[in-house]
Amino acid sequence: MDDLVIARSMFGTTMGFHIIFATLGVAIPMMILIAELLYQKTKDREYELMGKRWTKAFAVLLGVGIPSGTIAGVQLSLLWPGFMEVVGRVMALPFQIEIYAFFVEALFMSIYVYAANRIAPWVRILSLTLVVLGGLASAVLITNVHAFEGTPAGFRMVNGEIVDVDPWKAFFNPSFFVTAGHVALSAYVTGGFVIASVAAYNMLKADFGSRVYKFHRKALMLGLLVGATFAFFTAINGHESAQMLHEYQPEKLAAAEGLFETQRYAPLAIGGFTDRETQEVKWGIEIPWALSFLAGDSFKTEVIGLNDFPEEYWPPLFVHTLFNAMVGIGSLLILLGLTAFVWNKLLKKDHFPKWMMWLFITGGPLSILAIEFGWIFACTGRQPWTIYRMLSTEDSVTTTGNLATLFVAFTSVYVVLGIAVVSVLLYYFKRNTAEDDLNKVEHTNTGFFS
Numbered sequence: 001m002d003d004l005v006i007a008r009s010m011f012g013t014t015m016g017f018h019i020i021f022a023t024l025g026v027a028i029p030m031m032i033l034i035a036e037l038l039y040q041k042t043k044d045r046e047y048e049l050m051g052k053r054w055t056k057a058f059a060v061l062l063g064v065g066i067p068s069g070t071i072a073g074v075q076l077s078l079l080w081p082g083f084m085e086v087v088g089r090v091m092a093l094p095f096q097i098e099i100y101a102f103f104v105e106a107l108f109m110s111i112y113v114y115a116a117n118r119i120a121p122w123v124r125i126l127s128l129t130l131v132v133l134g135g136l137a138s139a140v141l142i143t144n145v146h147a148f149e150g151t152p153a154g155f156r157m158v159n160g161e162i163v164d165v166d167p168w169k170a171f172f173n174p175s176f177f178v179t180a181g182h183v184a185l186s187a188y189v190t191g192g193f194v195i196a197s198v199a200a201y202n203m204l205k206a207d208f209g210s211r212v213y214k215f216h217r218k219a220l221m222l223g224l225l226v227g228a229t230f231a232f233f234t235a236i237n238g239h240e241s242a243q244m245l246h247e248y249q250p251e252k253l254a255a256a257e258g259l260f261e262t263q264r265y266a267p268l269a270i271g272g273f274t275d276r277e278t279q280e281v282k283w284g285i286e287i288p289w290a291l292s293f294l295a296g297d298s299f300k301t302e303v304i305g306l307n308d309f310p311e312e313y314w315p316p317l318f319v320h321t322l323f324n325a326m327v328g329i330g331s332l333l334i335l336l337g338l339t340a341f342v343w344n345k346l347l348k349k350d351h352f353p354k355w356m357m358w359l360f361i362t363g364g365p366l367s368i369l370a371i372e373f374g375w376i377f378a379c380t381g382r383q384p385w386t387i388y389r390m391l392s393t394e395d396s397v398t399t400t401g402n403l404a405t406l407f408v409a410f411t412s413v414y415v416v417l418g419i420a421v422v423s424v425l426l427y428y429f430k431r432n433t434a435e436d437d438l439n440k441v442e443h444t445n446t447g448f449f450s
Helices: 003-042 046-078 083-089 093-115 123-150 165-169 176-205 211-248 250-259 289-298 321-348 354-380 404-431 434-443
Strands: 154-157 161-163 268-270 271-277 278-283 285-287 386-387
Touching: 003 046, 003 123, 003 176, 003 211, 003 354, 003 404, 046 083, 046 093, 046 211, 046 404, 046 434, 083 161, 093 123, 093 165, 123 165, 123 176, 123 271, 123 354, 123 386, 154 165, 176 321, 176 354, 211 250, 211 289, 211 321, 211 354, 211 434, 250 321, 268 289, 278 434, 321 354
Parallel strands: none
Antiparallel strands: 154 161, 268 285, 271 278
């Protein structure tokens, strides 16, 4: 592989690993806050127990998310000096503000963990709210750099020189709000379904009707409710994202749908794969006129096809598969939430069948896969540009060379870190079972964080 491919592979691997912890780092504090609010409202200490156990998991995940995020920042500087030159002069604000957002998150999580039993209930809620806002701000600010890459604003390139710099215009680039919304909503989807997956798995191991079973069932329903609700809003936001692509990155939308010819009443292709030779989506299902409506809220909307662009500007055509996988998983997650609601609330059934429980278990891993597919689609679909129509990826990459050894070394580190974090979580929760904590709830009034 040449240096460009190795550099992209190395940074892609880093982000693919880091984004799992970054996403859960945004989502789990929200779940802890919801549990705390329910506890303060109902005085049901099982909700306090949920918050305590999720806080322990969050601490472990944060311990891996921080170094992996640091590695990503270092690799940005070392692998993409051409890109960082532009960022340093135009788009430095998100990186600067993100430091303070992380400081707020870490500070108030420490207050919640170490002083929860010494502070008033409203201060506990305030602390968690600031943790949630700090985590969300960190994710949104860093993702804003990606938004800027797709819809650059706040500067011009004249003969290779950066002129007319306006940092705030670059910060609030055209896709800032849509991208920020998508990141936040999809993170909360993942958090809800990961919690639900763990709860469903523990329910299968517990005796039906036992206190442990009921505790995990409560966590399951909470996770499914939160996850499915945010999945619905993510779908609405996805519609806005498609319209943003139609306006600002039309070749990316065309590649996502396998559309080669510009046309009105354009069909929406579901499934299948894009064949470059025949210029069609093979084995896909076409919904007539749907793509035009998705792009412009009108069946008459003209959607530009790939053939209107030079072939060297085409994104890789496999992004159609990534896009479909992301949307398909999101739709399935909404269906899982609806199924649980109908089964439990409308049909009044307390016992979920085993096949349904296994579907709930798959929800967490699938939601993480959807995050991965979406991230790869977003970055790969922008190729061959680092900054759309201004700076190519080829011109951004380092010329240092000898990257293959580093690629192998970093990948090995991620494997070790991944095994370590799973081992630590399994060890902790095996030594500190839900049954043990429930017994503490029954026999003592001592706070969990004492």
